[in-house]
Amino acid sequence: MSLLKVQNLGITFGGLKAVDNLSLEIEKNELYGLIGPNGAGKTTVFNMLTGVYKPTTGEFFLNGENLTGKSSIEINRKGIARTFQNIRLFGKMTVADNVMVGLYNQMHYNLVDGLLRSPKYFADEKEFSKRADELLAVFDLYDDRDTLASNLPYGKQRKLEIARALATSPKLLLLDEPAAGMNPNETAELMKTIRFVREKFDMTILLIEHDMKLVMGICERVTVLNFGTELAAGKTSVALNNPQVIKAYLGDD
Amino acid sequence: MKSIINRKNITRLAVAVAIWAVIALLMATGIMSRSLQSLTIKICYYVMLTLSLDLIVGYLGDLSLGHAAFYAVGGYAGGAFALYTNLPFIPTFILALLIGGVVAAIVGFLISKSILKLRGDYLAIVTLAFGEFIRSFVKIIRGLGGTKGLIGIESYSSRIVGFSLSYIVVLLVIIAIYNFTHSRYGRAVTAIRDNAIAVESVGIDIKKMKVLVFTISSFIAGMAGVLFGFYKTTLNPSDFTYNLSIEVLVMVVLGGMGSIRGSVIASVVIVALPELLRGASDYRMLIYAVALIAMMMFKSNPKLVKYTERLGAAVDNLKKSLTRKAVSDKPSSGGVSK
Numbered sequence A: 001m002s003l004l005k006v007q008n009l010g011i012t013f014g015g016l017k018a019v020d021n022l023s024l025e026i027e028k029n030e031l032y033g034l035i036g037p038n039g040a041g042k043t044t045v046f047n048m049l050t051g052v053y054k055p056t057t058g059e060f061f062l063n064g065e066n067l068t069g070k071s072s073i074e075i076n077r078k079g080i081a082r083t084f085q086n087i088r089l090f091g092k093m094t095v096a097d098n099v100m101v102g103l104y105n106q107m108h109y110n111l112v113d114g115l116l117r118s119p120k121y122f123a124d125e126k127e128f129s130k131r132a133d134e135l136l137a138v139f140d141l142y143d144d145r146d147t148l149a150s151n152l153p154y155g156k157q158r159k160l161e162i163a164r165a166l167a168t169s170p171k172l173l174l175l176d177e178p179a180a181g182m183n184p185n186e187t188a189e190l191m192k193t194i195r196f197v198r199e200k201f202d203m204t205i206l207l208i209e210h211d212m213k214l215v216m217g218i219c220e221r222v223t224v225l226n227f228g229t230e231l232a233a234g235k236t237s238v239a240l241n242n243p244q245v246i247k248a249y250l251g252d253d
Numbered sequence B: 001m002k003s004i005i006n007r008k009n010i011t012r013l014a015v016a017v018a019i020w021a022v023i024a025l026l027m028a029t030g031i032m033s034r035s036l037q038s039l040t041i042k043i044c045y046y047v048m049l050t051l052s053l054d055l056i057v058g059y060l061g062d063l064s065l066g067h068a069a070f071y072a073v074g075g076y077a078g079g080a081f082a083l084y085t086n087l088p089f090i091p092t093f094i095l096a097l098l099i100g101g102v103v104a105a106i107v108g109f110l111i112s113k114s115i116l117k118l119r120g121d122y123l124a125i126v127t128l129a130f131g132e133f134i135r136s137f138v139k140i141i142r143g144l145g146g147t148k149g150l151i152g153i154e155s156y157s158s159r160i161v162g163f164s165l166s167y168i169v170v171l172l173v174i175i176a177i178y179n180f181t182h183s184r185y186g187r188a189v190t191a192i193r194d195n196a197i198a199v200e201s202v203g204i205d206i207k208k209m210k211v212l213v214f215t216i217s218s219f220i221a222g223m224a225g226v227l228f229g230f231y232k233t234t235l236n237p238s239d240f241t242y243n244l245s246i247e248v249l250v251m252v253v254l255g256g257m258g259s260i261r262g263s264v265i266a267s268v269v270i271v272a273l274p275e276l277l278r279g280a281s282d283y284r285m286l287i288y289a290v291a292l293i294a295m296m297m298f299k300s301n302p303k304l305v306k307y308t309e310r311l312g313a314a315v316d317n318l319k320k321s322l323t324r325k326a327v328s329d330k331p332s333s334g335g336v337s338k
Helices: A042-049 A072-078 A094-103 A110-117 A119-138 A154-167 A186-199 A212-218 A236-240 A243-250 B007-028 B033-061 B067-084 B087-116 B120-140 B159-181 B185-195 B196-201 B208-233 B240-252 B261-274 B278-299 B302-322
Strands: A004-011 A016-026 A029-037 A056-063 A079-083 A172-176 A204-208 A221-227 A231-237
Touching: A004 A110, A016 A042, A016 A110, A016 A186, A016 A231, A029 A119, A029 A186, A042 A172, A042 A204, A056 A079, A056 A204, A056 B240, A072 A079, A072 B196, A079 A094, A079 A154, A094 A119, A094 A154, A094 B185, A110 A119, A110 B159, A110 B185, A119 A154, A119 A186, A154 A172, A154 A186, A186 A204, A186 A212, A212 A236, A212 B261, A221 A236, A221 A243, A231 A236, A231 A243, A236 B185, A243 B261, B007 B033, B007 B159, B033 B067, B033 B185, B033 B208, B033 B261, B067 B120, B087 B120, B087 B208, B120 B240, B159 B185, B159 B208, B159 B261, B185 B196, B196 B208, B208 B278, B240 B261, B240 B278, B261 B278
Parallel strands: A029 A204, A029 A221, A079 A172, A172 A204
Antiparallel strands: A004 A016, A004 A056, A221 A231
């Protein structure tokens, strides 16, 4: 059974069909790309898969469980975590605290433990701040752990967002243009990190990306969207050479 | 395993006791004038009010203009309890404090439930209206004294007792707020201020957090109201106008929003200022206003901000060299990046 199954998913805003009849299946541990020109509806698909928008038509399943129409909170708890195209960090909190917020649902102590600082509080805080440090080390952010997130350079902010998403221990990770605004060196490094995350955490990853080098470098399969409809899907090299896809990106002639 | 009893906390406790001892000594020997003695009590409940509002404005990032309402609810609930029961003073005081806090917390809980969908200006206006509603409401309740007010709440046997009790309550509140803001709940709340959408994306229920903050905040504001009642012995609806809400908001903003230390310092300064300027009778409010404007302007002055940051860093370094501690072990970098 596939990890994520999307069936005829669609959404309309007023009269506009932003996404129409999208279906795809992602296997466990797969790296899947969602690509397409600007305004194709990629981020809208992410917003539906994470409960920000309620789909007008269709359904999607994680491990066979129907999550259509559930809230962002429930969907995250069921195992889908994401990053954002326009970085959304907790800017005035430290790097370590950003990850600690992601670990919130896995901590056990209650409000009274927190207010009175019971042994449970200390045990939990110690255990999870270690977990946070380990995650930060994966992304080479450990030395910045006490820096305010908004003071990080751009590339590191992107990485911190991924670390925070991973902190919720998801089954499926959605990355929205992880390489946006990065230089070629940073992008190459990010590719390594994404591959590493997949192996280390046995993660399934769905990513939106404009950087074709990154997509061809790491995605096994892709779905190409244009104006909200599927243009092509399948193995990356095949789908990207589809004449319709080339036309959508480069225009006629 | 960390313990609550460590050197840092013992030092903190020692400082707190020392501050109390100095003030109590000044009171007992009569060096402090009567008005200054009253001022110490006044500062205590203002610090509590400011801290409680800072939870909503500074940590959660919502603007509330009706904070005086929770203060009023707590004051009246605790005051009425003290007035209509016949217990020795200390049990009365403790129970009144709890009742005032709990009743205010219940009101805060209900209010926050009903305003969950509001944000920014809208929330500010609704809380403003709520503040006025509570004030008008206590006016028409005869059991609470109506417009004449609730008269005859048992007062402290002396100002030293009043100050000492208020001081203990304030310390407990500061500890509780510090612990809250350094728990997973506090982190979630601060995260909501920074980016609400991202908080939902990591599976945290924003609405629950907001209700929690409003409830805790109104509990503390309610207890502040009770302290006020015992200090003043009469409660009047005109004590709880929206002017008070604004005044407390000024303290929060001046204290640097989301800072416990800042809130405490700002409320001490702003409460003490008019009192200390009493000598300049006619120009008192004028000087107060000018001082307030000056503080606001200089607080955000980039040069001053840099200066205080440098000062803070210097203090931190000094602390580090004093308490030279083994550096915590760094987890091995398992990353591929590098």
